[in-house]
Amino acid sequence: MGVESTATGRRRHLMGASAIVLCAVVIGVTDAARAQIFNLPTIRPPADIPEAPAPDTAAPPALRGPTLQALPPPANPAPAQRPAPPPAQAAQPQLMLAARYGSNLPQITSGLHWRIYPVKPDTAGVFRPLKEERTATPVISLPPGNYVVHVGFGLASATRTVQLRSDTREIFEIPAGGLRIHGRVGDARIPQGQVAFDLYPGSQFEPGDRRVLAQSVAAGDVILVPEGTYHIVSRYGDGNAVVRSDIRVQTGKLIDAVVTHRAAIITLKLVSQYGGEARANTQWTVLTPGGDVVKESIGAFPRVILAEGEYRAIARSDDGERPYERTFKVVTGVDTEVEVLAR
DSSP states (O other): OHHHHHHHHHHHHTTTSOHHHHHHHHHTSOHHHHHHHHTOOOOOOOTTSOOOOOOOOSOOHHHHSOOOOOOOOOSSOOOOOOOOOOOOOOOOOEEEEEEESSTTSOBOOSSEEEEEEESSOOTTSOOOOSEEEOSSSOEEEOOSEEEEEEEEETTEEEEEEEEESSOEEEEEEOOEEEEEEEEEETTEEOOTTSEEEEEEESOTTSSSOOOOSEEEEETTOEEEEESEEEEEEEEETTTTEEEEEEEEEOTTOEEEEEEEEOEEEEEEEEESSTTSOBOSSOEEEEEOTTOOEEEEEESSSOEEEEESEEEEEEEEOTTOOOOEEEEEEEOTTOOEEEEEEOO
16 A cells, blocks of 8 residues: 555646656556555465565665765876867958048148948948957958948048948048137237137128137147138137138148137226225226127226227216216227226
């Protein structure tokens, strides 16, 4: 019955398993259990043949002994086999790039920005760069195919479609030059930070509106532009000291332009007597003789940079008294204080 119960328990535990596993369980039971399963009579051996002794259910002697010790490693173990390296991929063709100012002009050695685009946009309809380099002569490995190469050199640029089948060298021509601008009042150079420049294409005398190419350029900065004529707007301070001038840029040359302003720095003071203390929290308005407002500010010592000419200063104190005013004249390069008497 113990064997039968074991077989039955195994059948219940292995329900749903494959037929091969089920057969293995049935073959492992005794003859009596098999007869009950298949409704067959029990087969007994003849009287002259003794029954086989019951098997010893105890563990074999070999398994009762002490724990087996691990065998020592061989004296010269065979080296572990490493997987074979993957097959080398075919080398991609190389695209070698360079740029120069013109066919008979020197090579450009800095300031270049290269971008490589596919000839077709992506699924979103956008052209995204595949590679970018900022060296003068990059060497780029790409799969064979067609590409659009764009090189930027400041505000100048060039674009070309390249067919890449094997190693290819492409030289781009960018007819451009550099422009560096400074401001000056008389013989004195205007310090950096007090003057800024806007750059427009074409001459100031040409009709039509133009979009600004570079805005608020600091003095001494180099602007890289295509060869041609440009219109400079120079702003000294935040008043009315504005000068417009034209300049021509030549290929492969750095042009140093100096814009001369006829202006001066004026410091305003509202005082009870000349040479006295300035009143704080004074509201100021500077007007042209025609009544146009040039500058408005608040403070005891406001500074304003004004172009050469005549002006009128109006001061309003915070004490609620009537406004005070004075006319004054600006002389180029003569920085001065303008005192307005509060009486």
